[in-house]
Amino acid sequence: MVRKLVQVAQKVGVSEATVSRVLNGRPGVSDATRQAVLTALDVLGYERPTQLRGVRARLVGLVLPELQNPIFPALAEVAGGALVQLGFTPVLCTRSAGGLTEAEYVTMLLDQQVSGVIFCGGLTQDESAALKSRNVPVVLLNAAVDHGGFPQVSTDDVAAVQQAYAHLSSLGHTRIGLMVGPADHTPSRRKAAAFTALAHRGAGSQKTHPIGNALFSFEGGQAVATELLTTGITALICGSDVLALGAIRAARRQGLTVPHDLSVVGYDDSAFMNYTDPPLTTLRQPIEAMSRAAVTLLANQINGTNPTPKELLHEPELVVRLSTAPAPAPREAAKG
Numbered sequence: 001m002v003r004k005l006v007q008v009a010q011k012v013g014v015s016e017a018t019v020s021r022v023l024n025g026r027p028g029v030s031d032a033t034r035q036a037v038l039t040a041l042d043v044l045g046y047e048r049p050t051q052l053r054g055v056r057a058r059l060v061g062l063v064l065p066e067l068q069n070p071i072f073p074a075l076a077e078v079a080g081g082a083l084v085q086l087g088f089t090p091v092l093c094t095r096s097a098g099g100l101t102e103a104e105y106v107t108m109l110l111d112q113q114v115s116g117v118i119f120c121g122g123l124t125q126d127e128s129a130a131l132k133s134r135n136v137p138v139v140l141l142n143a144a145v146d147h148g149g150f151p152q153v154s155t156d157d158v159a160a161v162q163q164a165y166a167h168l169s170s171l172g173h174t175r176i177g178l179m180v181g182p183a184d185h186t187p188s189r190r191k192a193a194a195f196t197a198l199a200h201r202g203a204g205s206q207k208t209h210p211i212g213n214a215l216f217s218f219e220g221g222q223a224v225a226t227e228l229l230t231t232g233i234t235a236l237i238c239g240s241d242v243l244a245l246g247a248i249r250a251a252r253r254q255g256l257t258v259p260h261d262l263s264v265v266g267y268d269d270s271a272f273m274n275y276t277d278p279p280l281t282t283l284r285q286p287i288e289a290m291s292r293a294a295v296t297l298l299a300n301q302i303n304g305t306n307p308t309p310k311e312l313l314h315e316p317e318l319v320v321r322l323s324t325a326p327a328p329a330p331r332e333a334a335k336g
Contacts, residue, residue: 004046007044008046011043014036023037061117061118063120064093064095074287075291076092079141091112116137117131117136118140119143121141121144142290145184151308155313155315160283161198163316165237167320167324168263171327174202175208175231175235176234176235177209178192179212180238180243187239188213188239192211212224214246216242218245221243221250222247225243234262236262240267243267244280258278259278259323263281267316268282268285274321279321281320281321281322282321284318284319290314
């Protein structure tokens, strides 16, 4: 042990007492000196203390709520690549039936001494408290719930709804519906508020501009779209591409065609939306820019440089394909 202290101290150019403080995790050492000591251990072939092994690995957790929605693997792919370029090792954590919960993943990541965590979705108050108590850097990417204290990177939901609404209005649609996720889902709540404001500005009503909340799944989209179609809408803005595909199925089950009877706008521009029938008009999330911004914010926290903003909003891009068309002649709402 003494020989180790002497060799590392000579390699770094610091005292043996400083090396001892680093190895025992004691305060009073600058981050630069601490990193230099740890690097010297690696170079000299010494094994780091258990509590410091996570530091050497420079692990970063990427916590995803699911992999079925193509948007999450896309975010993880870009973020993971950006982390590797900075010398970090991404650890993918995905909640699945019968698998670990997000809370259990947080505990596991803390045990591994991770350098930081990126959450694609959200985290609970208990998870948030655990991470804050350990001073673990965190960034939320498209947060599902509101959380104070952590920097966030999000798509501008207000701008997304405004673009979709303006596009449909320009095609002559006056009976436009909105289908989003659960009511407690922050991006869905933002979209609904923006949609309601636009409807009121155009003298619309709940009858001509209905809003439906669905589970984020094909089946959820089909079920809620079936209900919304009874109001006589001619266009539907959806909170995800998966919901939009469910809406197209619902329209066809009622003998309607897309886009001649119903125009549908999706959200995400996930893989293969250019190859659906019809190709889906959708709002493209800037995956590359958002994922890299999240990694930059996290790296800044880890390095202790640059104050982080509360939330970075990225504007989506409307991609017009063949699932939207001019409004059809007026038709009566289905009898119910």
